[in-house]
Amino acid sequence: MTKESRGLLPLNLVLSTLTPPGSFETPHAWAGFISKSSGHKYSVRPSKSLNSAPPAVNFRGRFTALRRRRSGKFSSGYQSFDHVTFYVGNALQAATFYIARFGFSPVAYSGLETNSRDVATHVIRQGTITFAFASALNPEGKMTDEIGKHIWKHGDGAKDIAFKVTDCRGIYAKAMERGATSIREPTELKDEHGTVLIASIHAFGDTTHSFVERVDYKGPFLPGFRAITEEDPLMKLTPAIGLDFIDHIVSNHPDHQMESVVQWYERVLGWHRFWSVDDKQIHTEYSSLRSIVVADDSEKVKCPVNEPAKGKKKSQIQEYVEYYGGSGAQHMALHTSDIIHAVSFLKQRGCKFLTIPSSYYTNLKERLKHSPTVIKEDMDTLQKLNILIDYDDTGYLLQIFTKPSQDRPTLFYEVIQRHGHQGFGAGNFKSLFEAIERDQNDRGNLTDM
Ligand SMILES: O=C(O)C(=O)Cc1ccc(O)cc1
Numbered sequence: 001m002t003k004e005s006r007g008l009l010p011l012n013l014v015l016s017t018l019t020p021p022g023s024f025e026t027p028h029a030w031a032g033f034i035s036k037s038s039g040h041k042y043s044v045r046p047s048k049s050l051n052s053a054p055p056a057v058n059f060r061g062r063f064t065a066l067r068r069r070r071s072g073k074f075s076s077g078y079q080s081f082d083h084v085t086f087y088v089g090n091a092l093q094a095a096t097f098y099i100a101r102f103g104f105s106p107v108a109y110s111g112l113e114t115n116s117r118d119v120a121t122h123v124i125r126q127g128t129i130t131f132a133f134a135s136a137l138n139p140e141g142k143m144t145d146e147i148g149k150h151i152w153k154h155g156d157g158a159k160d161i162a163f164k165v166t167d168c169r170g171i172y173a174k175a176m177e178r179g180a181t182s183i184r185e186p187t188e189l190k191d192e193h194g195t196v197l198i199a200s201i202h203a204f205g206d207t208t209h210s211f212v213e214r215v216d217y218k219g220p221f222l223p224g225f226r227a228i229t230e231e232d233p234l235m236k237l238t239p240a241i242g243l244d245f246i247d248h249i250v251s252n253h254p255d256h257q258m259e260s261v262v263q264w265y266e267r268v269l270g271w272h273r274f275w276s277v278d279d280k281q282i283h284t285e286y287s288s289l290r291s292i293v294v295a296d297d298s299e300k301v302k303c304p305v306n307e308p309a310k311g312k313k314k315s316q317i318q319e320y321v322e323y324y325g326g327s328g329a330q331h332m333a334l335h336t337s338d339i340i341h342a343v344s345f346l347k348q349r350g351c352k353f354l355t356i357p358s359s360y361y362t363n364l365k366e367r368l369k370h371s372p373t374v375i376k377e378d379m380d381t382l383q384k385l386n387i388l389i390d391y392d393d394t395g396y397l398l399q400i401f402t403k404p405s406q407d408r409p410t411l412f413y414e415v416i417q418r419h420g421h422q423g424f425g426a427g428n429f430k431s432l433f434e435a436i437e438r439d440q441n442d443r444g445n446l447t448d449m
Pocket residue numbers: 248250291304306316317333414424425432
């Protein structure tokens with residue numbers, strides 16, 4: 001690609017995986033596929049940071065082949081995200097925010113009443129999305145120090161991202177062999193509902209990963225928790241939102257740390273690069289970032305890893321890093337099979353989303369005229385709700401982003417519906433980032449670099 005063409009094309013995408021050389025498509029075929037996709041003028045080239053293999057993901061037929069190829073090497077055992085634990089100042093109130101605004105239901109509790117003397121944890125769920133909010137109960141003590149320090153530095157935030165696995169001991173042992181830092185050795189937790197095996201390792205910043213093996217567990221969350229069966233009264237006021245599972249969880253990192261974090265997932269967990277956005281030129285007029293998506297062997301769990309890149313103004317990733325105090329979880333994408341329904345009622349519950357200018361929809365409608373992709377949803381409704389659309393010849397996705405969920409401009413949420421498209425909305429990045437930057441500017445943080 002020439003310099004001139006790079007100047008014309010705001011987004012250069014690199015989609016790549018660690019595929020044995022020569023296995024799949026040529027870069028040329030791949031580029032053709034991309035330029036059809038979304039009707040965006042993207043260009044594609046192999047990533048320098050990877051091996052010399054041609055890019056090989058097309059979000060359609062390659063997954064099976066890749067999975068079969070990989071599974072000999074790493075027996076995966078990842079089934080899904082299990083839950084996310086947040087450290088917060090007031091777990092009762094934080095849980096209530098997600099119940100009221102996002103339509104979660106309370107499912108379990110542990111605290112003084114269950115003889116948990118140091119920490120209160122409120123667990124909420126929607127579909128299989130499970131969030132646990134934990135707060136310290138006492139003015140001093142080990143857990144008060146641990147949770148207090150986390151909140152002092154990061155504000156309310158995600159402390160632990162737990163995966164549901166079939167072999168907790170195996171994954172933990174392999175990770176330790178490959179240099180993981182242990183937080184908790186495989187531990188058997190038991191109560192009258194059965195047994196759960198859980199182990200944790202350090203992931204990035206102050207964030208950890210846990211491996212949860214639900215051996216035969218029938219309880220509401222984890223052993224020691226009391227079930228909450230009473231329905232939240234707000235559930236009667238609006239219909240169920242219909243968020244069903246965590247699609248991906250994204251982390252942000254300080255400049256020049258993305259590559260080492262990605263290598264950590266490769267080396268320690270045996271994950272692979274699933275997709276990436278060009279390190280060079282994903283940008284708006286003002287700022288840019290780099291992103292590599294890592295996935296486990298079976299690609300059931302996907303985690304994009306971001307870092308800021310130099311631009312005229314401060315990158316949104318840099319803003320996050322400064323307010324979070326380093327690496328941390330940036331957004332969680334919550335899947336739904338009916339985004340129009342979900343977003344309509346999330347708005348009715350007072351959930352706040354980023355807004356998108358009408359020019360986005362004018363451009364999109366024009367591009368769609370020249371594409372075989374047919375969007376089933378009503379375009380005017382999507383526009384009215386500020387839902388973004390990205391597509392290629394394998395299908396399309398619909399996505400929308402909330403404003404930050406706490407006072408610090410750190411963690412936010414994405415609602416996503418997929419129609420056969422396994423990307424992350426690259427065609428929307430420019431409009432999305434401009435929307436984020438409008439808010440960043442409002443906060444006085446879109447500063448010159
Ligand atoms: O990559 C993803 O998962 C997205 O949903 C797009 C995105 C990328 C980077 C951001 O800072 C915010 C959103």
